[in-house]
Amino acid sequence: MKTSAAEKFSSPLWRDRALAATALAEMETLTARAAAKTGTTVNFMEVCGTHTMAIAASGMRRLFPKGLRMLSGPGCPVCVTSQGDIDRVLALAAVPGVIITTFGDMLKVKGSGGRDLQALREAGADVRVVYSPLDAVALAAAEPARQVVFIGVGFETTAPVIAGAVVRARKAGLKNFSSTAFFKLVPPALELLLSDPENRIHGFMLPGHVSAIIGLAPYRFVTEKYKVPCVVTGFEPLDILAGINMLLKQLAAGRPVVEDEYFRAVRAEGNPAAQKLMAEVFTVSAASWRAIGTLKATGLSFSKAYSSFDAIKRFRIPYSDAPEPRGCLCGKILLGKALPPDCPLFGKRCTPSSAVGPCMVSSEGACAAWFKYGG
Amino acid sequence: MAAFSKVLLGHGSGGRLSRDLVEQIFLKGFSNAALAPLEDAAEVTLGGARLAFTTDSYVVTPVEFPGADIGRVAVCGTVNDLAVKGAVPAALSAGFILEEGFPAPLLQRIVASMRRAAKEAGVEIVTGDTKVVEKGHADGVFINTSGIGLIPRGRSLTSASVKAGDIIIVSGDLAEHGVAVMNARNKLGLEGGIKSDAAPLNGLIAAALKVPGVRAIRDITRGGLATVLNEVSGACKLSAEVAEDAVPVSAAARNACALLGLDPLYVANEGKIVLFVSPAAAPRVLKALRAHKYGRHAAVVGTMLREKKPQVRLRTGIGGSRIMLMLEGEQLPRIC
DSSP states (O other): OOOOTHHHHSOGGGGOHHHHHHHHHHHHHHHHHHHHHHSSOEEEEEOSHHHHHHHHHTTGGGGSOTTEEEEEOSOOHHHHBOHHHHHHHHHHHTSTTEEEEEOGGGGGOOOTTSOOHHHHHHTTOEEEEOSSHHHHHHHHHHOTTSEEEEOOEESTTHHHHHHHHHHHHHHTTOSSEEEOOEEEOHHHHHHHHHHSTTOOOOEEEEEHHHHHHHOSGGGHHHHHTSOOOEEEEOSSHHHHHHHHHHHHHHHHHTOOOEEESOTTTOOTTOOHHHHHHHHHHEEEEEEEETTTEEEEEEEEEEOGGGGGGBHHHHTTOOOOOOOOOTTOOHHHHHTTSSOGGGSTTBTTTBBTTBOSSHHHHSTTOHHHHHHHHOO | OOOOSSOOGGGGSSSHHHHHHIIIIIIHHHOOTTTTTOOSSEEEEETTEEEEEEEEEEOOSSSEETTEEHHHHHHHHHHHHHHTTTOEEEEEEEEEEEETTOOHHHHHHHHHHHHHHHHHHTOEEEEEEEEEEOTTSSSSEEEEEEEEEEOOTTOOOOGGGOOTTOEEEEOSOOSHHHHHHHHHHTTOOOSSOOOOOOOOOHHHHHHHHTSTTEEEEEEOOTTHHHHHHHHHHHHHTOEEEEEGGGSOOOHHHHHHHHHHTOOGGGSOOSSOEEEEEOTTTHHHHHHHHHTSTTOTTOEEEEEEEOOSSOOEEEEOTTSOEEEOOOOOSOOOOOOO
């Protein structure tokens, strides 16, 4: 049997109990030293939903020192998508003859009318779950009489893959493929959090996957302008423990820098090929964030050269600024201002099988992680 | 329990939604003592003999995938549902719903595969039925199999009889079937040669039952180990504590699950069982399982505990702990 490339990233060593115990013992001491600097509980934010899930799945929250708290950030693709953009996705699914292709996570996010893609599918819309946008391009080639729309959401991780699919569709001369470009950028999201005077974040655990694409340079402003420690971190339990300890050390030493714990996957310059692809197909633009609103230069949309692939333009879907569901704390949770159990709907009206807000829908959402794994 | 107005895909997931569907509609509609325990097979008494009786329908796309096909799964699934009740499978039925245009050579392959699986299990398919529906009204082929078996005198395996202190044993590597089918269905091109584990387990179970002290056996199909443990915990009102490190999962399946954002403890199997055995019997049961070709990777994974609020808990590899709920709906692959 061939050794999979994934072995290198998830060898059992990264889950080793003795190493974890050593890291946790060190965390205890470091937290005390860091807390002496901050004078309060040390609050770090894991920006990425995959970290949120990994922390919950490993049950490590109960092992953290008392003075340390991990807050979930705005890094779950489904969670940060505004209600208005969800409504536009549903409007696309209602266009007669269109095949909607999407990652599974998007199926159960409710629009402001209370319906989701799954409900539209049951009512007759053609909605298909794909594992790669390239599958959607292949479908468009196989079904020339139908319009195939891919629901593009996410961060710098999904954007290059979708850019690649769009380039392929253009090369193949496909006139029946298009995508949405509801992309968000991670660095502006961090700036947004830091520019809020009420923020209480003492350090960022930065997303490993996003950083593998964009590299380290785009984060420098966090340490230079805001003096907040940053560590790009991998997703195995020991990656996360090591990442936290590196943040604590920076905090205690008062010397914030952008460090790379996940150097087996992330290079300082990122992935230039992916960056080039993104820059060719997309352009930095305003994006609408759930519970935050539309902000300039925080997302990506189609560049002029590729605007004919924009599904929203092709099907003339109007802009929508529908409000978020009442009582739902997703917005505050995304900003690290509340934890899932703080929400009055959590586990009562809002559960994974009947979710009110997107943080409960997405498998990467903070609420789903707390519900499924008990925090 | 949430009331529902329409059947959703999640109602077929084998998790909590499936439970809602069964309880709200079928259990209410058919209510009787043999059905009520909702175990893998019902027990009925006939002329003084105790029979196990079970039925299951099989729908899977694609119909052939690495390691097995819909026919093998249909035979093994029903044989296993009988065997986990301690019954000796006696005979099976097979009903086919075929879509117009289904290729005859493929059907022949499926039937040959069913015959091989039945032969291995030592049962025969003694009655059957076919229906053909118009193109577009079914997805190729749907198979239903039913089975009966004799429960030997004095044998009783029920989830309700599991006791505090009992040891939880899993018969081998988890998540292979679900990952193999997903890989084939979506042409994911995952490495590692992951194959479906579909297998008739009556031989393995017979070997384990030679050791006294086995209290319950469940087959770990849809919803995975986590869901089965929740069902058993609910029936015996005890907590189940599982050590993540001890759960056998091959490196290939673990990596595939990590890539897709799936939890192997919730992924379907078609050739794995979980046994609840007295602490005294555990070493010998483990030995018996490991001596059988379908139980080579059998492992003790946890313990049943008496607690005020019964729950299913995972002790994680790094020494943390978290709850394991029943599968809620479908597991959906993630975005990034």
